[in-house]
Every structure is written in structure tokens, then in C-alpha cells.
Amino acid sequence: MLLAVALAATPAVALAQSVLPAVTAAxxxxxxxxxxxxxxxxxxxxCSHCGDWHRTVYPAFKARFVDTGQVRLILRDFPTPPVQVAAEAAAIARCAAPERFYDVASSLMNGQTALFQGGSVADWYASAIAASGRSEPEIEACVNEPATLNGIRASVAGAQGAGVPGTPTFFVNGRMVDDNSLAGLTAAIQPLVTRSTAGR
Known part of the structure; x- marks a missing residue:
């Protein structure tokens, strides 16, 4: 393994009411x-379902909503088995140059197919690092910073507190959406966009 990340299990958070963490600078x-x-x-x-969504839905979703200024998209970490591999990938993405985070995320999601067909985890990481805008030593140093792991742990705790049942899970203006197809997300997003436009 190229880098080393240890993600301790985060205890489930028992809340009377699920609370989605607010958007922050992190x-x-x-x-x-x-x-x-x-x-x-x-x-x-x-998560293979996450990879499928990124490959089949994300391009049209981004073109329709993000590129037109209607939606801001935020990806948060909720590593799934093998958790060590997922957490290390999440750390690499977090350590990318800020403007390259989604390039790294795309590299990792698009590289899943080869990985799951027997590809090398080290090669999967290397492709992501190549898209990061930073050198391998810079990424390695950042991955091993306590703040990086703490950020992933905080994301996991936030997911548990929000009642996230699995991955991928989507929230639209704070409301969990069960249907993550383009049609399902459009049905949740479009009324909010229309309401916002009417209120101007």
C-alpha cells in the first residue's frame, strides 16, 4: 500500500431526530x-453504486444543474468496505489542490471498474494522485496529517447523525432523497429552483 490511513470505527450516534451537518468551509x-x-x-x-452513479448520472446532472448555476454539489465521505482502502482514497482526494478535488473524485470513481476486475490498488491511488495537482510526497505528507483522518471521521459521524442508511445517499436542501436517478433528483430540485426564481 502506497499510503497508510487507519480509520477507527466511529460509534453510531443515537439521536432523537436526525440532523444533517451544516455546510462549512471544510x-x-x-x-x-x-x-x-x-x-x-x-x-x-x-462503493460500486457510487461509481455507477458517477459514471452514468453525474455527467448529465452536472451539465443540467451545476454548470447552469442552479445547484452546488458537496461530496462527503462515508467509507464502506474495504474501509481502509476507501478511507485512503478519501484522504488522497482531501489532500488534492482544492480546485482538483472533483478531478480526483472522478479518477477514483471511474477507475473502480478496473480495480474491481483485479487491478492494483496502488495504481488506482497513483492515477488519483496524478490528477491531484500535487506531488506524491505532498499527498503522502498530507494523508498522514491527523487533521486529514479527523476530517474523515467527522464526515462519518455526521452521516450517522443524519441517518444516512448507505451509499450513495443524497440530500436536497437538507431533505433526504430516495431516488438518486436523474429523474428522481430533478423532481426534488426543480420545484426549489422554480420557487427561487419566482422569489427574485
Missing amino acids: DRVLGRADAPVTVIEYASFT
């Missing part, structure tokens, strides 16, 4: 900061 945002709709995705880089 979140990686794709799209306009003042977009009327915020979509938060909890995902894992070793």
Missing part, C-alpha cells in the same frame, strides 16, 4: 456558492 463545493439548491452526497470510493 466542505468541497462544486458549483456557485450562491446556488439556490444545495445537494449533498454521502459516498464511498469503494
Whole structure:
């Protein structure tokens, strides 16, 4: 393994009411900061359903909503088995140059197919690092910073507190959406965009 990340299990959070953590400066945002709709995705880089969504839905979703300024997308970490591999991938993405985070995420999601067909984890990481805008020594140093692991742990705790049942899970302006197809997300997003436009 190229880098070493140890992600201790985070105890489940028992809350009377699920609470989605607010957007902070620590979140990686794709799209306009003042977009009327915020979509938060909890995902894992070793989750095949997450990879499928990224490859088949994300391009059209981004073109329709993010590139037009209607949505800001935020990807949050919720590593799934093998957790060590997923957490290390999440750490590499977090350590990328800020403007390259989603390039690294795309590299990891798009590289899943080869990985799951017997490809090398080290090669999967290397491709992500190549897209990061930083050198391998810079990424390695950042991955091993306590703050990086703490950020992943905080994301996991937030997911558990919000009642995230698995990955990928999407929230549209704070409301969990069960249907993560383009049609399902459009049905949740479009009324909010229309309402925002009408209120101007």
C-alpha cells in the first residue's frame, strides 16, 4: 500500500431526530456558492453504486444543474468496505489542490471498474494522485496529517447523525432523497429552483 490511513470505527450516534451537518468551509463545493439548491452526497470510493452513479448520472446532472448555476454539489465521505482502502482514497482526494478535488473524485470513481476486475490498488491511488495537482510526497505528507483522518471521521459521524442508511445517499436542501436517478433528483430540485426564481 502506497499510503497508510487507519480509520477507527466511529460509534453510531443515537439521536432523537436526525440532523444533517451544516455546510462549512471544510466542505468541497462544486458549483456557485450562491446556488439556490444545495445537494449533498454521502459516498464511498469503494462503493460500486457510487461509481455507477458517477459514471452514468453525474455527467448529465452536472451539465443540467451545476454548470447552469442552479445547484452546488458537496461530496462527503462515508467509507464502506474495504474501509481502509476507501478511507485512503478519501484522504488522497482531501489532500488534492482544492480546485482538483472533483478531478480526483472522478479518477477514483471511474477507475473502480478496473480495480474491481483485479487491478492494483496502488495504481488506482497513483492515477488519483496524478490528477491531484500535487506531488506524491505532498499527498503522502498530507494523508498522514491527523487533521486529514479527523476530517474523515467527522464526515462519518455526521452521516450517522443524519441517518444516512448507505451509499450513495443524497440530500436536497437538507431533505433526504430516495431516488438518486436523474429523474428522481430533478423532481426534488426543480420545484426549489422554480420557487427561487419566482422569489427574485
